[in-house]
Amino acid sequence: MEKRIEAVLENQLCFLLYANSREMTKKYKPLLTKLNVTYPQYLVLLLLWEQDALTVKKLGELLALDSGTLTPMLKRMEQNGLIVRERSTHDERSVMIQLTEKGLDLKEEACFIPKRISDMSGEDKQVVEDLKVSLLQLLKTLQAF
Template sequence: MMQKLENVLENQLCFLLYASSREMTKKYKPLLDKLEVTYPQYLVLLLLWEQDTLTVKKLGELLALDSGTLTPMLKRMEQNDLIVRERSTQDERSVLILLTEKGRGLQAEACFIPDRISAISGEDKRVVEDLKASLLHLLKTLQQF
């Protein structure tokens, strides 16, 4: 019996996004292993290198992670001396995340990662920029529903 084309796995957008994400994360792993951070921890560091201090709530929003996922990761990052968690003096319910010197220092070591990933993908810069724009549009559309 012939399957309808829309029921074929490789025609499922969600599968292609999932498989691509897994492959991309695999490419990051050896680079991040040198820094002794995981991919999700790297994403936290990227945000903190941009803004230096963020609340746990804001980090969760920006990374689309719930506190059940984020809190243990932040705890490990604190144990590894990458961040410090502090209660806000303005709002005791709010926890601030700040970089340590070690966490700040990793930025210089990590600056090569985007270029390495670009080289590994082998895609033309224009193709990558178009893909990022399309994915951002898709993400924003999906977040509205």
């Protein structure tokens, strides 16, 4: 009976995505612990390393997180000296997020992470690139549905 349940689970796309996501996050954990950031905080940093500043709303959209999840995380990041949160001078309802010097400095310390994760996957680079393209298309399709 157990084997049948396992086979059924392995046929479920949602389970495969969920299980892979959990395993991937586990692989990131020891690497991010060295930086003293969580995986969601790392995602915020990745976005801010690419752009000078983002609004809380835009961060939420890009990370697919609601403000109830995002705001406490950003407060912790601010308390840890990684970011600053400031009301926009153009729109007081909007809160801008920017990296501090400490947050910027983490970029150099984190530059090894993508290669380490890639090495752990054990897959050919083209296989991984194809998977990313497929997953991005799936995400867009699901969001549009």
